[in-house]
Amino acid sequence: MSTEAPPDAFVAIEAVDFGYGAEAIVDAVDWAIPRGAFHCLVGRSGSGKTTLLKLAAGLLAPQRGLVRIDGVPLDGPGPRIGFVFQQPTLLDWLSVLDNVLLPLSLKRSLQEADRETARALLERVGLSAFAARHPAQLSGGQQSRVAVARALITQPALLLLDEPFAALDALTREELQDDLAALWALQATTVLFVTHDIGEAVYLADRVAIMAGGKLHHDLAIDLPRPRSRAMRYGPAFNALCRELRQAMDAAP
Amino acid sequence: MRERLASALLLVALLAGWEAWCRLGRVPALIVPAPSSVFATLWGEIASGRLLPHLAVTATEMTLGLALGCAVGLATGVLLAEAPVLRRLLHPYIVASQVVPKLALGPLFIIWFGFGLTPTIVITALICFFPLMENTLTGLSQVDSGRRELFRMLGASRLQTLLRLKLPGALPVILAGFRVAVVLALVGAVVGEFIGGRAGLGASIIAAQSVMDSSLMFGGCCCATI
Numbered sequence A: 001m002s003t004e005a006p007p008d009a010f011v012a013i014e015a016v017d018f019g020y021g022a023e024a025i026v027d028a029v030d031w032a033i034p035r036g037a038f039h040c041l042v043g044r045s046g047s048g049k050t051t052l053l054k055l056a057a058g059l060l061a062p063q064r065g066l067v068r069i070d071g072v073p074l075d076g077p078g079p080r081i082g083f084v085f086q087q088p089t090l091l092d093w094l095s096v097l098d099n100v101l102l103p104l105s106l107k108r109s110l111q112e113a114d115r116e117t118a119r120a121l122l123e124r125v126g127l128s129a130f131a132a133r134h135p136a137q138l139s140g141g142q143q144s145r146v147a148v149a150r151a152l153i154t155q156p157a158l159l160l161l162d163e164p165f166a167a168l169d170a171l172t173r174e175e176l177q178d179d180l181a182a183l184w185a186l187q188a189t190t191v192l193f194v195t196h197d198i199g200e201a202v203y204l205a206d207r208v209a210i211m212a213g214g215k216l217h218h219d220l221a222i223d224l225p226r227p228r229s230r231a232m233r234y235g236p237a238f239n240a241l242c243r244e245l246r247q248a249m250d251a252a253p
Numbered sequence B: 001m002r003e004r005l006a007s008a009l010l011l012v013a014l015l016a017g018w019e020a021w022c023r024l025g026r027v028p029a030l031i032v033p034a035p036s037s038v039f040a041t042l043w044g045e046i047a048s049g050r051l052l053p054h055l056a057v058t059a060t061e062m063t064l065g066l067a068l069g070c071a072v073g074l075a076t077g078v079l080l081a082e083a084p085v086l087r088r089l090l091h092p093y094i095v096a097s098q099v100v101p102k103l104a105l106g107p108l109f110i111i112w113f114g115f116g117l118t119p120t121i122v123i124t125a126l127i128c129f130f131p132l133m134e135n136t137l138t139g140l141s142q143v144d145s146g147r148r149e150l151f152r153m154l155g156a157s158r159l160q161t162l163l164r165l166k167l168p169g170a171l172p173v174i175l176a177g178f179r180v181a182v183v184l185a186l187v188g189a190v191v192g193e194f195i196g197g198r199a200g201l202g203a204s205i206i207a208a209q210s211v212m213d214s215s216l217m218f219g220g221c222c223c224a225t226i
């Protein structure tokens, strides 16, 4: 993709290269996400999705090229970016509620209102009954949901999610997709969402990019109406988009 | 519960075996006294109030030595883990210095600090220092990279990362080091008293040796074990 970043892009990834040693993991990637858009990135395992996401977060520094957030070159992780890691990475010695509050408690002392917000978020991800538990007492999928709630508590302007629902069953995953879509519509957050599930990408995104071998190969605008409903998943338009993405993935080297 | 009972029974069986061996085998009481005479002597010492002050002295030395050694060990461990330059510079020497038999330094410490509690406390502290430092260092360096990335993402300062991520994460390893240090502290305190103590369990064991009172020596060892 060598589309010149439009001026209103909130996230602009400009000719970014990254590699460990000589091998290129992310290779001349250009990508722009308009303010408030929901973009998905799909690709095979090992294609460099996580690496690209960490570059967008400022956790990794590009070897060439530049990432801009709101026009400003990114030089490290910042408070405006929320990140949901591929592993839940919760702290075992804190309760679920304290894990969700962690981003706030590192910034300032907590108020009762913060605890209320955290409880409301846990409610949204269906874990209000588990607030006092410790992460070791949760299932893998419940842990991922705590990680999503933790990323949302700071109300970040940019939310980066790395396969957050990969460990969930299909039913819960669909519920959480609806929740995430609703939260996104509410909060005017810009989202970049990594997944290997084509259906998930089509259901959530305004635009889907395919990554293969460190390059972006294909992108597809999803013009399904919003809000999207479960029934849409079985409609012909949805399936046609899934098929097109699938064929593009097969065609990518 | 079952296991508790079994291990208590084992102790009783062992003591009975020891008693029987002493009585039937006609072992001279100077070499191995029978448990009954050990307990009798021990009881006499406690009842006469001669043992308790010694016990208090040893407990004081052990506690102070343990606290000092652990505090310095923890601080050094944190410092070396946080400053890789210092670590590369100092760590090899600290490890090498552990080869020095610290008890052999006892006479030197007596010259430096005089007779009394201080030399034993210093020896105990030196012994406790190493397990704490080494475990703190290992524990802090083992913190998983995903969590470190999380703290970086959340904009945590270095101090916050240390206090809220690394130390809590390393706590199990540090506590394991502490348990080792507690055991070593007792050995350090008692053996330190062998060398320069006038009071304490170690000193009473030595005193008992000079009057050939094997029962009391065994009693002192039992006390130390408990």
Ligand SMILES: Nc1ncnc2c1ncn2[C@@H]1O[C@H](COP(=O)(O)OP(=O)(O)OP(=O)(O)O)[C@@H](O)[C@H]1O
Pocket: A020, A025, A043, A044, A045, A046, A047, A048, A049, A050, A051, A052, A086, A196
């Ligand atoms: N720390 C690292 N050191 C060396 N190579 C790495 C490192 N991290 C990732 N890689 C390599 O970079 C490539 C891309 O990794 P990345 O994690 O971005 O893949 P991914 O697309 O997220 O895969 P998955 O879907 O399995 O999560 C892989 O080939 C991986 O081996």
Ligand SMILES: [Mg+2]
Pocket: A049, A050, A051, A086, A162
């Ligand atoms: Mg990945």
